[in-house]
Amino acid sequence: xxxxxxxxxxxxxxxxxxxxxxxxxxxxxxxxxxxxxxxxxxxxxxxxxxxxxxxxxxxxxxxxxxxxxxxxxxxxxxxxxxxxxxxxxxxxxxxxxxxxxxxxxxxxxxxxxxxxxxxxxxxxxxxxxxxxxxxxxxxxxxxxxxxxxxxxxxxxxxxxxxxxxxxxxxxxxxxxxxxxxxxxxxxxxxxxxxxxxxxxxxxxxxxxxxxxxxxxxxxxxxxxxxxxxxxxxxxxxxxxxxxxxxxxxxxxxxxxxxxxxxxxxxxxxxxxxxxxxxxxxxxxxxxxxxxxxxxxxxxxxxxxxxxxxxxxxxxxxxxxxxxxxxxxxxxxxxxxxxxxxxxxxxxxxxxxxxxxxxxxxxxxxxxxxxxxxxxxxxxxxxxxxxxxxxxxxxxxxxxxxxxxxxxxxxxxxxxxxx
Numbered sequence: 001x002x003x004x005x006x007x008x009x010x011x012x013x014x015x016x017x018x019x020x021x022x023x024x025x026x027x028x029x030x031x032x033x034x035x036x037x038x039x040x041x042x043x044x045x046x047x048x049x050x051x052x053x054x055x056x057x058x059x060x061x062x063x064x065x066x067x068x069x070x071x072x073x074x075x076x077x078x079x080x081x082x083x084x085x086x087x088x089x090x091x092x093x094x095x096x097x098x099x100x101x102x103x104x105x106x107x108x109x110x111x112x113x114x115x116x117x118x119x120x121x122x123x124x125x126x127x128x129x130x131x132x133x134x135x136x137x138x139x140x141x142x143x144x145x146x147x148x149x150x151x152x153x154x155x156x157x158x159x160x161x162x163x164x165x166x167x168x169x170x171x172x173x174x175x176x177x178x179x180x181x182x183x184x185x186x187x188x189x190x191x192x193x194x195x196x197x198x199x200x201x202x203x204x205x206x207x208x209x210x211x212x213x214x215x216x217x218x219x220x221x222x223x224x225x226x227x228x229x230x231x232x233x234x235x236x237x238x239x240x241x242x243x244x245x246x247x248x249x250x251x252x253x254x255x256x257x258x259x260x261x262x263x264x265x266x267x268x269x270x271x272x273x274x275x276x277x278x279x280x281x282x283x284x285x286x287x288x289x290x291x292x293x294x295x296x297x298x299x300x301x302x303x304x305x306x307x308x309x310x311x312x313x314x315x316x317x318x319x320x321x322x323x324x325x326x327x328x329x330x331x332x333x334x335x336x337x338x339x340x341x342x343x344x345x346x347x348x349x350x351x352x353x354x355x356x357x358x359x360x361x362x363x364x365x366x367x368x369x370x371x372x373x374x375x376x377x378x379x380x381x382x383x384x385x386x387x388x389x390x391x392x393x394x395x396x397x398x399x400x401x402x403x404x405x406x407x408x409x410x411x412x413x414x415x416x417x418x
Contacts, residue, residue: 086122121355137327164200194358197297
């Protein structure tokens, strides 16, 4: 019997290292032609499967695939598209089966976060519910670091390094100007419900920076916050605030809520930094600057954490090896075996325990006053930002990033109405 083909797709917000996972998947699959035939990549995630827009990665050179390891963003295109249950939208799953059958696909590698794990789990049930065998493996990725079971998620270490370094550098800037100018710098970071990225900004405390961190896990107490900031400015002449986009009022409203929602039903956020800055200005009168890290934090491959790149690749590789070994409906994980020196190994978790589960910051990682991080949190974070894995640079001083040819296979099915 000939080897089944594989489908790989990227999903959700991309990261500095998701392509390293793609590299791990494709390079490993190419080493097992007796088990896996061609590797098709979905153009724009799962939508590529539904619309039969499949990129033939066999037409990409070994060199270009290798350079994915050093290239940020999603090389094959991503999407925010959450498939409903089999009962709610059977036609989408029937379409997946049709596409998989038409292209002899027996492996499904979905590279994403929590919503992607849910999609992957649903696809894993296809063989049982619809009579077509598909081995579905979820390759973890999310800067939010909120997937359960795994010690951390590829993408997080690099965004944490970027935020820690950027917060430190900007704080040095404010410190130098504080006597006669700006006394407050506010940086807004990603993290809807989990404050892992904001926590990384809190590491600057170890470098004598007066910092206040606002977490989604802690209700925003305006009076207590202002008193804390004022005390730090009076003592140090300035203060840095790291605010998670998911910071919320006691009634649950996000500071940054815009009143709109995305395709998953999540409130669209953006603007916590100016809200916080103006609260300080109105109450205390301090001059401020604010910044929103936004895409910069998750696209900064030039400052990626070495361990993050290595883990992203290793989890892609492990996902293929697990599929070849017969695993289905699982997610390869990172298992921390030592903090100092940092050591880790690969484990695995059933998707039934991963899908729709968010891992919040443990309260023992948040300082008693709710505005900082504890020694235990630092012990967790520092290993994830250690080491650098710089991309090569060209003669113009720009990083050498690769763009896939992205050649699509010929379609065999009628168009699909989404």
